[in-house]
Amino acid sequence: MSKTEGGYWKRFVRRLTSDVAELDADDLSDRSQAGGAQRASDCRCGQEAVVLGRVRSVELCPKTSAPTLEAELYDGTEGVTLVWLGRRRIAGIEPGRIVKARGRIAVRDGRKVLYNPYYELQNTA
Template sequence: MSAPARGPDLLARVRRFLASSDEIDAARARTDAVRAGYDCVADVGDRRKVHLTGFISSMVVHPRSAAPTVEVDVVDGTGSITVIWVGREEIPGIEPGTRLSVTGFAANRGNHRVMYNPRYEILARAGEEQT
């Protein structure tokens, strides 16, 4: 009787060993999000209600002469989505590094996903450990 093939298993272990910490963190974030019942950004389709969690990777600051909006990119380990709150100049606690959940309708704008005026919950502020 021959030993079972170990090629794919060995290859997966080598990939995990060589993965960057960002890749490992992204994989862990996706697994945690799915377990908690959240959708993944990579799976978001056009005009579909979604419940996402991730951290704010960047924030766009518009000039005062522009229409008031708060615009952030939320990353969940599988991709990013631009979240835009129209009619707001700022939202306390919304800043790069903040971990939050958002619920709303996602759409595609060009080749990028967007969500307008979602409900949100701040899970951890920038620099805080998440429990």
């Protein structure tokens, strides 16, 4: 058996024995790296980062006089919260959408955050 055949069978068996969430996380992680983005788990506070993943949730937070729109982006390794200050809604930012975001990583309540990130909506295919 050649080296590539062993790799094929290993991947095949893994796909048969893994749960759907684990396979989805692997696919997201692969897509993120193929899209030229960093893995969210590798990003550090203060670092300029590009992340690519699926929006899990979107929430309007009217905590102060200025509203904030928050979206949780998951890339298969870890989540990053995208926060747009002063926004109530952004067309295309919705659960299930693939988004590539760029900005400086901050940490809020122990979670990674990008404030007012530059973003690109990606094709879901």
